[in-house]
Amino acid sequence: MDDYLTIGDLAKRAGVATSALRYYEERGLISSERTDGNQRRYQRSVLRTVSVIRAAQEVGLTLAEIEQALDSLPNSRAPTKSDWTKLSRGWRTQLDERIGELIALRDELDDCIGCGCLSLRSCALFNPGDRAATFGTGARYITGDERPSLS
């Protein structure tokens, strides 16, 4: 049973809090077995899953989206190498998009620095509408709901 991790060990190795792990489990993102005394024991592969979750979060995905992605895997949960390849390819695309958006925004900023934009006539930054209008809490623009054209 050296192959099993306690929640504390997993937390340490994955770089997350134990409370976060319990939360992931509650949401169904990871799973565990229990000891006779009802304590969680995680398979090593769960460490991999948690790493994937954190990476996906950095890409900008919500836990709901990550859950969906993990659910879509053939052997649900605990992604294999080819699963990971599939997922990361998709995420890379989204990441590319977000990077593109930020670069576009940066270009607008550059144009605006000292351009007299404050006239509000032609400045892209100061004319909303085609830029991401709805971005509530957090970075939601990456999910593909809508993509600001910045044309």
Place this chain on the structure above:
Amino acid sequence: MDDYLTIGDLAKRAGVATSALRYYEERGLISSERTDGNQRRYQRSVLRTVSVIRAAQEVGLTLAEIEQALDSLPNSRAPTKSDWTKLSRGWRTQLDERIGELIALRDELDDCIGCGCLSLRSCALFNPGDRAATFGTGARYITGDERPSLS
């Protein structure tokens, strides 16, 4: 008094909800005058301020940080061209940093796609610790609290 905007007009032209404008005002980010009947009337310059606020949010700043930036302006609120230049230069820097982070993450993803990372031995993505460990809700990594080195 054609120079004044109602809250509905401002909302439409700025691309935000009226509730958001009241919220900004409550937080002290924008200000208004009142009619005899106690309705808000905004100066045209407020449209500019709202645009600046939205742009800054897209850069990744919180309202608290934006408020601080606006407060730091000599003629507080309603930024002039040179104020805007100052602000946008600073924001551009942060934007650059965030873009750099995302690009680094993308490179990691690329390395990981089909590299056998799942061994968990040497993969940057799968070895947390030096990557941004704390990013709660939203894009907090841009604020300079901590910068992941991704070394």
Place this chain on the structure above:
DNA sequence: CCTTGACTTCAAGTCTACTTGAAGTTGTAT
């Protein structure tokens, strides 16, 4: 004048991703 849409305030609700606290149980080293 009257209707109707736009406005007012204020309190409370929403969403995401957790964290914190209380009260109690388990595992392990000595």
Place this chain on the structure above:
DNA sequence: ATACAACTTCAAGTAGACTTGAAGTCAAGG
């Protein structure tokens, strides 16, 4: 055997940026 850290559950709290709803007032067209 005993201490003590690490674990358990469950409820409630947190942060940020708003939104929603209720109950009432204002403004402009016909």
